[in-house]
Amino acid sequence: MATRGFTGRPREPEQKDRVPPGQHLVDYFPVLTAGPTPHIATESWKFTLKVGPRPVKTWTWAEFNALPMTKMVRDIHCVTTWSMLDTTWEGVLIDDLLADAFIEPPTKFLLAHSYDGYSTNVPAADLLTGKAMVALKYGGKPLERDHGGPARLLVPHLYFWKSAKWVNGLQFTERDEAGFWELRGYHIYGDPWKEQRYTDD
């Protein structure tokens, strides 16, 4: 049902194919975080890949930066309803991480972990085949602390809370285990095109 007197901003027809329902475009990069913004020095930065409780491989900042780098240009969508088109990222594909650790996906699910205690769950299929990366650069520059620097997960086809800031590990899990926001009322998967914002959407 239409809202009396509401017309909304003028919109381009092609936006319909790129901006999911309920989203609107912004021309700056908003910051939303559940706690204080951590300070993480690259000298002490580490990234650990785990299968269940077992660490498989840990990379230092220098080792991580020596992995193959990939560029991605993607549209991103935050559950708080902002979207940005054509954002440019550079980092290490999850495929390349697994290859460097010499493992095939042992389970169908992962949890991403962050320095601030944050976590979020993503199915393995959504992280592989070039779909996702650990991003070190945004817009050609080192990722700012506000946006998750030195490194954040980038899973651009899901709502952006899945793209964990200050990421320091990926963990394969036997089952799909809810992460921080998924335990606090947000959707377990988070497809923007299906508007999977909250638990029962």
Place this chain on the structure above:
Amino acid sequence: MIDTINREIRWQEARITRIVARTKTLSSFFFLPPEPFAHRAGQHVDVRLTAPDGYVALRSYSIASAPNTVPEIELAIDRLDDGEVSPFFHDVAEVGDEIELRGPLGGHFVWSPTNGGPLLLIGGGSGVVPLLAMIRHGFAEKSDARVVLLFSARTAAEAPFLDDLLAIEAEWENFTLRLALTRETPSRPSDYARRIDGPIITDTIKTLGAAPKHVFICGSNAFVNVAADRAVEAGMPAEIIRTERYG
């Protein structure tokens, strides 16, 4: 303090029953949903506006009212000149209009008297809204939690709900208000005439008489970053600090 939402949060057509101006740019809109819901202080609702061609605009607004005080939900909406939804509310919406909303939503930036204190609240401008809901709830239940609000605004006239906060402070001995005004000198000597800094936070914590159990900070990202960094430097563990930033 994880709040798992067990029931489906459905869209409802809520009628606007009152509109009350709070500052030059911020007004309270009171909504009466056909199926009233109990929220926790700090939670928000999503509001959905639909254009005649089916285009939908969705925004989240923090609830300003305390749980269980009135059947209405009070949303404080700041008019953003380049906004799409807030100008609609300020320029078009009227009492009697039906607006789609759903809630309550959000399970992190929430507090109830049962969560206890002491409570350190830091708000910048309209970031005070979810903190106001916490203060109103504590006051309504005469909570024995000590609560202090450090509230930053440019001027007293631009500090939404200042009269309400002063009235609560006068009646509820557990609540202390500290203003930090950046563009004028406050009339009370206990307030501050500068931006929030480390000494202000340390001073504010002292009014609690004990270390805070929970810290809630809400405002613009720049404001929250400064306040959270100073709170950590003042000895607050990062784990007890919850933040909410305007997108």
